[in-house]
Amino acid sequence: MSPAAVDSRPNTANEAQAPARHLVLRLLGLAWRYRKKCLAVVFLNGFVAILGLVGFQLTGLGIDVLRKAVDPAAPAVRWPLGYAPPESWSLVAELSTVAVMMALMAVLSLAIKYWAAIVSAQLSQQIVIQLRTEVYDKLQRLSFRYFDDHDSSSLINRVAGDVQAIRQFVDGVVIKCLVVVITLAVCIVYMLRLNVGLTIACLATTPLLWWGAIWFARVSREQYLEASKLGDEMVRVLSENVQGIQVVKGFAAEEGQIERFAEANRRIVEHKFGIFWSLSLYQPIMGILTQINMLVLIGYGSYLTIRGELPLGTGLFVFANLLHEFANQVGHVTNIANSIQSSLTASERVFEILDAPLEVDSPASPQQPVQVRGEYVLEQVSFEYVPGKPVLKEINLRIGSGQMVGITGETGAGKTTLLALLTRFHDPTSGRILLDGVDLKAWDLPLLRRQIGMVFQESFLFSNTVSNNIAFGKPSATLDEIEFAARQAAAEEFISAMPGQYQNVVGEYGTNLSGGQKQRISLARALILRPPVLILDDATAAVDSETEHAIQQTLDRLRGERTVILVSSRVSTLRHADQIFVLNAGMLAETGNHQELMQKHGHYFQMAQLQAWEQTLTEPEDSLPEDREASSWPSAQGAAFPQTKGIRNV
Numbered sequence: 001m002s003p004a005a006v007d008s009r010p011n012t013a014n015e016a017q018a019p020a021r022h023l024v025l026r027l028l029g030l031a032w033r034y035r036k037k038c039l040a041v042v043f044l045n046g047f048v049a050i051l052g053l054v055g056f057q058l059t060g061l062g063i064d065v066l067r068k069a070v071d072p073a074a075p076a077v078r079w080p081l082g083y084a085p086p087e088s089w090s091l092v093a094e095l096s097t098v099a100v101m102m103a104l105m106a107v108l109s110l111a112i113k114y115w116a117a118i119v120s121a122q123l124s125q126q127i128v129i130q131l132r133t134e135v136y137d138k139l140q141r142l143s144f145r146y147f148d149d150h151d152s153s154s155l156i157n158r159v160a161g162d163v164q165a166i167r168q169f170v171d172g173v174v175i176k177c178l179v180v181v182i183t184l185a186v187c188i189v190y191m192l193r194l195n196v197g198l199t200i201a202c203l204a205t206t207p208l209l210w211w212g213a214i215w216f217a218r219v220s221r222e223q224y225l226e227a228s229k230l231g232d233e234m235v236r237v238l239s240e241n242v243q244g245i246q247v248v249k250g251f252a253a254e255e256g257q258i259e260r261f262a263e264a265n266r267r268i269v270e271h272k273f274g275i276f277w278s279l280s281l282y283q284p285i286m287g288i289l290t291q292i293n294m295l296v297l298i299g300y301g302s303y304l305t306i307r308g309e310l311p312l313g314t315g316l317f318v319f320a321n322l323l324h325e326f327a328n329q330v331g332h333v334t335n336i337a338n339s340i341q342s343s344l345t346a347s348e349r350v351f352e353i354l355d356a357p358l359e360v361d362s363p364a365s366p367q368q369p370v371q372v373r374g375e376y377v378l379e380q381v382s383f384e385y386v387p388g389k390p391v392l393k394e395i396n397l398r399i400g401s402g403q404m405v406g407i408t409g410e411t412g413a414g415k416t417t418l419l420a421l422l423t424r425f426h427d428p429t430s431g432r433i434l435l436d437g438v439d440l441k442a443w444d445l446p447l448l449r450r451q452i453g454m455v456f457q458e459s460f461l462f463s464n465t466v467s468n469n470i471a472f473g474k475p476s477a478t479l480d481e482i483e484f485a486a487r488q489a490a491a492e493e494f495i496s497a498m499p500g501q502y503q504n505v506v507g508e509y510g511t512n513l514s515g516g517q518k519q520r521i522s523l524a525r526a527l528i529l530r531p532p533v534l535i536l537d538d539a540t541a542a543v544d545s546e547t548e549h550a551i552q553q554t555l556d557r558l559r560g561e562r563t564v565i566l567v568s569s570r571v572s573t574l575r576h577a578d579q580i581f582v583l584n585a586g587m588l589a590e591t592g593n594h595q596e597l598m599q600k601h602g603h604y605f606q607m608a609q610l611q612a613w614e615q616t617l618t619e620p621e622d623s624l625p626e627d628r629e630a631s632s633w634p635s636a637q638g639a640a641f642p643q644t645k646g647i648r649n650v
C-alpha cells in the first residue's frame with residue numbers, strides 16, 4: 001500500500017460544500033460586527049487614493065506650466081479651481097509653488113497611509129483573536145463524538161490557519177473591494193471630466209476584465225478546498241510522528257515515516273502548483289487587456305492633444321496615470337478573487353465547528369439535587385458509538401453513596417465507555433442515569449463535572465510545574481493542599497526527589513516522568529478536588545504493588561466519605577471493593593463483592609484464578625495472596641481476562 005493510501009482518511013466535515021452565497025452572507029455579517037473600524041480603513045484608504053489623483057493633477061500642472069514657458073503658442077494653463085498665480089510670477093516661482101503643493105500632498109498621504117495601516121492591523125488582530133476564541137470555546141464544549149469524527153490535525157489547522165483566512169475576507173475582500181470601488185469611481189469621474197470619448201474608448205475592455213475575475217473565482221474555489229484538506233493531512237502525519245516517535249524509532253520505521261511526510265508535502269506542493277498555474281495564466285491575460293487600454297490612449301489621446309482638445313499635462317498625462325491607476329485597481333480584483341476563494345474555503349471549515357450541535361449540553365433549566373451524596377442509579381442503559389452496534393446493553397445497577405465499587409471485564413467489554421456515561425461525556429442511547437436522584441441530562445453540566453474527580457486511563461499532564469498540574473482543577477489550592485493530595489496519591493516521595501520538587505516542570509505530555517509517576521500525579525489532581533465521586537480508570541495499572549498498596553489505603557480511607565468507582569483488572573485492587581460489576585460483551589454479567597463472586601465460579605473467579613496462577617510463577621510460596629485457596633491451575637477458559645490494557649482515552 002502506498003503511504004498516500006494509508007493516510008487517506010475521509011474528512012466528513014468538508015464533504016458537503018455550503019452554498020457560496022450563504023457563506024458570503026455570513027462573512028459579511030462578520031464584517032458588519034467590525035463596521036466602525038472597517039469604515040475607518042476604507043475612508044483613510046479612499047482618501048489616500050484621492051490624494052494620489054491630486055498628485056497626478058499637480059504633476060500635469062507642472063508639465064503644462066513648463067510647456068507654456070517653452071511654447072507660448074501652447075494652450076493656456078488650467079490652474080486648479082481657477083486659482084491662477086499673478087502674471088508677475090516667474091516660471092521658477094510657479095514651478096516651486098507646484099512642487100511645494102506636491103510635497104505637502106506626499107507628506108499628508110504618507111501620514112494617512114501610516115494611520116490606515118495601524119487601524120487595519122488592529123482590525124485584523126481583533127478579528128483573529130475574537131474568532132479564534134469563539135472557535136476554541138466551541139471546541140471546549142463539543143462532545144467526544146465530534147472529536148471521534150474529526151482529525152485533531154484538521155481541528156488545529158482550522159483554529160490556527162483558517163481563522164486567518166477568514167480575517168482576510170474582512171481586510172482582503174470587503175475593505176479592499178470598497179477601496180477599489182471608490183478609487184475606480186474617482187478615476188472614472190475624473191477621466192469623464194477630461195474627455196468622455198477617450199474614457200469610453202480606453203475602458204472598452206473592462207467587461208472582459210470582470211468576466212476573467214469571475215472565471216478565476218469559480219475555478220479556484222475547488223482547488224483551495226482540496227489544498228486545505230491536504231494541509232490537514234500533512235499536519236496529521238507530522239503530529240502523529242512527533243507524538244508516536246517512540247513507536248517510530250522502536251520499529252526503526254524512520255525511513256518509511258520520512259517518505260510518508262515527504263509524500264504528504266509533495267502532494268501539497270503539486271496541488272498548490274495547480275492553483276499557481278491558474279493564477280499565472282489569469283494575471284498575464286488581465287495584464288494584456290490593460291495594455292490594450294494604454295495603446296488606445298496613446299493613439300486616440302495623442303490625436304486629441306495635437307488637435308488642442310486635451311492639454312498635455314493636466315489632460316493626457318493625468319489621463320495616462322488615471323488609466324494606470326485604473327488597471328492597478330482592476331489588478332487588485334485578482335487578489336480579491338483569490339482572497340474570496342481562500343476565505344470561503346476556510347469559513348466553511350470554521351463555520352462547521354461553530355455550527356456543530358452540542359450533543360451533550362446543560363438543559364435550559366437545570367435541576368439540582370438537595371444534597372450531593374454520590375449515589376448512581378443506572379436504568380436500562382444502552383449505548384452505541386456506531387448506530388446498530390451496541391457497546392453497552394441494558395445495564396441496570398446501583399452504586400451507593402460512599403461505596404467503593406469496582407468495574408471489571410475483559411478488554412473491550414465496555415468499562416471505559418460506562419465511565420464515560422457516568423461523567424456524561426456521552427449520553428446513553430437509551431435508558432437513563434441518575435446521580436442523587438436527578439437524571440444526568442437534567443444537571444448543569446459544569447456543576448455535574450465538578451462533583452466528579454477523574455483519573456483517566458491515559459495520564460495526560462500539561463507542560464507545566466508538578467504543583468500546577470496537581471492544582472489543575474483547583475488553581476486556588478495552597479501548597480499544603482497540593483502536598484497533601486500528593487501524599488494521598490503516594491506521589492510525595494518521588495516528587496521530593498526531583499530537582500525542583502513541586503516546581504519541577506513536567507515535559508510535554510509528561511514525557512520526563514514514568515507511567516506510574518504520571519498516574520500518581522493524575523490521582524493527586526483528582527483527589528485535591530475532594531469530589532463526592534471519584535472515578536479511576538485503571539489508575540494503578542502502571543504502579544508497583546507497594547505503591548498500589550499505598551493508593552489502596554488512601555481509597556480505603558475515602559470509603560464512606562466519597563463514592564469511589566474504579567475500573568481495574570487486578571484482583572488485588574478489586575478485592576477491597578464493596579461491590580464489583582463484571583461486564584462481558586457490554587452486558588452486566590456478574591455483581592457482588594469479592595467473596596460472593598469467587599463463590600459464583602464465573603468470569604471473575606476465572607480471572608482471579610489466572611492471576612493467582614501467574615503469581616505462583618513469579619513469587620515465592622509465602623507471599624501468595626490471601627485467597628490462594630481459590631487458586632488452582634487455570635481451567636481451559638482461564639485466560640478469559642487478559643491484563644493487557646488498550647491505551648486510549650475516553
Ligand SMILES: Nc1ncnc2c1ncn2[C@@H]1O[C@H](COP(=O)(O)OP(=O)(O)OP(=O)(O)O)[C@@H](O)[C@H]1O
Pocket residue numbers: 148385386391409410411412413414415416417418645646
Ligand atoms: N470512540 C469510539 N468509537 C467507536 N467505538 C469505540 C469508541 N471507543 C470505544 N469503542 C469500542 O467500544 C467497545 C468498548 O470499549 P471500551 O473502551 O469501553 O472497553 P474497555 O472495557 O474499557 O476496554 P479496555 O479494558 O481495553 O480499556 C470496544 O469494542 C471499542 O472498540
